[in-house]
Amino acid sequence: MMNPFCWGLLLLLGVLACQGSESPANEAPLSSHKTVDSSTATALATTAQTPPPIDTSITLSYLMGQFDPAKDERFVEVKAPYGDRGGLFLRREVYQQLVAMADSARAAGVQLVVRSATRNFKRQKAIWEAKWTGARLVDGQDLSKTLPDPLARARKILEWSSMPGSSRHHWGTDLDLNAFENDYFESGRGLREYEWLLANAPRFGFCQTYSPKGPQRPVGYNEEKWHWSYLPLSQALTEQAELRLRNEDISGFKGAETAPDIDIVRNYVLGINPECKRD
Ligand SMILES: [Zn+2]
Secondary structure (H helix, E strand, O other): OOOHHHHHHHHHHOOOOOOOOOOOHHHOOHHHOOOOOHHHHHHHHHHHOOOOOOOOOOOHHHHOOOOOHHHOOOEEEOOOOOEOOOOOEEEHHHHHHHHHHHHHHHHOOOOOOEEEOOOOHHHHHHHHHHHHHOOOOEOOEOHHHHOOOHHHHHHHHOOOOOOOOOOHHHOOOEEEEOOOOOHHHHOHHHHHHHHHHHHHHHHHOEEEOOOOOEOOEOOOOOOOOOEEEEHHHHHHHHHHHHHHOOHHHOOOOOOHHHHHHHOHHHHHHOOOOHHHOOO
């Protein structure tokens, strides 16, 4: 005797034989239903798809840096000699691995110092708007005068700086080491540091987020040899950003109206070294 649930399914599919009633019918593998025609099978496959893996422990406000890391217990302050000053914060797990990596580097004669770590929305807004208004020069220029077109101005700032709400520095998983110029890492001491990082950072979970622009990474910020991301935490955050962050969410600062035209999420938030993404 079939139960009512099976009868319902039978009506829905017309020809489907409902075998047993102990497990929910929607868990039965499609392959067991040999008589389902292809259009029905397609419809079933669509409805049976796993829902997007939204991780509710990761909030949109966290992804967008709307918090104070100094008051968030997931974060710890970077201590000397690992940071160049006080007030630098990282997620606890990231800091532990950073310390392990820096100690290993020091044993090899290489010094690694955090120059920038977590920057929340408020901090990133101050950086962005200083460049937007011309209070801070970019390549020696007051962009409010040399680039009055908002899209052109935003794209110029985006060579090196994120829009508030879209920065990986919000997450506490990403940090800048030693110097903010690629030139520094191309000879002498800087080159030795960079070569050590390329060879060893992956052992500690770190990846160079902004690898050289090219076929492998056609969009996004310029290369940054100093910016490293702790993958065991940041990969999940990147996935959640891809699922849930929309261009329209990137707002609340001067020039934010350009975010949709720039397609800020796809081209910048997700425009990272493919090796830093989950397979
Ligand atoms: Zn950075």
